[in-house]
Amino acid sequence: MLPDSNLEQVWVYLSASPLFGLTMTLIAYGIAYRVYVWSKANPLLNPVVTAVILLIALLVLTDTPYQDYFEGGQFVHFLLGPATVALAIPLYRQLGKLKMLWLPVLVALLVGVTVGGVSAVGIAWLLGADTPILLSLAPKSVTAPVAMGIAERIGGIPSLTAVLVVMTGVIGAVLGTKLFDVLRIRDCSARGIAMGVAAHGIGTARAFQVSTEMGAFAGLAMALSALLASVILPWLLGWMR
Amino acid sequence: MSPNFLNGITLLLVYQLVGEVSTRLLNWPVPGPVLGMLLLFITLLLSDGLESVVEPASSALLSHLSLLFVPAGVGVMVHVGRIGSAWLPISMALIFGTLITMAVTAWVMVGMQRLLGRRSTHAA
Numbered sequence: 001m002l003p004d005s006n007l008e009q010v011w012v013y014l015s016a017s018p019l020f021g022l023t024m025t026l027i028a029y030g031i032a033y034r035v036y037v038w039s040k041a042n043p044l045l046n047p048v049v050t051a052v053i054l055l056i057a058l059l060v061l062t063d064t065p066y067q068d069y070f071e072g073g074q075f076v077h078f079l080l081g082p083a084t085v086a087l088a089i090p091l092y093r094q095l096g097k098l099k100m101l102w103l104p105v106l107v108a109l110l111v112g113v114t115v116g117g118v119s120a121v122g123i124a125w126l127l128g129a130d131t132p133i134l135l136s137l138a139p140k141s142v143t144a145p146v147a148m149g150i151a152e153r154i155g156g157i158p159s160l161t162a163v164l165v166v167m168t169g170v171i172g173a174v175l176g177t178k179l180f181d182v183l184r185i186r187d188c189s190a191r192g193i194a195m196g197v198a199a200h201g202i203g204t205a206r207a208f209q210v211s212t213e214m215g216a217f218a219g220l221a222m223a224l225s226a227l228l229a230s231v232i233l234p235w236l237l238g239w240m241r
Numbered sequence: 242m243s244p245n246f247l248n249g250i251t252l253l254l255v256y257q258l259v260g261e262v263s264t265r266l267l268n269w270p271v272p273g274p275v276l277g278m279l280l281l282f283i284t285l286l287l288s289d290g291l292e293s294v295v296e297p298a299s300s301a302l303l304s305h306l307s308l309l310f311v312p313a314g315v316g317v318m319v320h321v322g323r324i325g326s327a328w329l330p331i332s333m334a335l336i337f338g339t340l341i342t343m344a345v346t347a348w349v350m351v352g353m354q355r356l357l358g359r360r361s362t363h364a365a
Contacts, residue, residue, distance in 0.1 A: 171339045
């Protein structure tokens, strides 16, 4: 039998080392992804949501603060930067389509990015949210690393923005295809662009499950709207104040 | 780890680094990784062989993009108080803001294609 003090020492080691947070992130995602595949890609069982719920349950049960978990989680989180750079590849592959549809895509993206920011801030403002929340909400439809950068620049709370971005992505992924069916929008390029603008990477992941064409357009929209949003949103919010 | 994977991830990090440093030096509002993406895109347009170098690392990162959002998502536990005190404006902004954005963007995309399609048939 292990004496209690040894067990305690093991726990002291684990809570101070990034190993615990990193390993648990990968295991939780592995379980969440299997559940998702097993459910035949039910959008309600989005792997991000399942993994987050599993990890929060674990942290609460073991009384681990988020900061300690993030010591390990940051290694995964860090990869959002190179992943953003990597979006140049799908963008490059869609060059042919982009050349053909550049004007509709550009107009749709400009409108989408503006409506995305204004609708979120407007609705929350009407319902009485305070300024830090409004500023953190503004970039909610933009892919996480860029959204956090925008939040930082406009005076929001970057970590709150990250959470709101994930929630937005899940909402878009869950409701998107239903919405398009109700509105009778069948065009793959329109569905993809709308999904990428409104629900960034999580929406893009969902779009790829529907069809590769929709996914490609969603990826394109996510990458280009990140670029447009980082210019438009700070300017728009400066003007709104 | 294949040499291509290593070259690819190195290249992605170099572009991110160049992006981060330039946006800070020039005081641009664009986040570093986004400028890095744009610079990589321009480089891809100019050189033929580059795509195969970055491809393995890029598809590894992008195929599990959802995983990368998990640590940030767990951060919801830190903001439970703030989100809880403003749950109504936040949830309404998230749900209706996202639905409105998707609907308007899709309509503009369909409308623009129709508009341009008609124009080109008139021209023909």
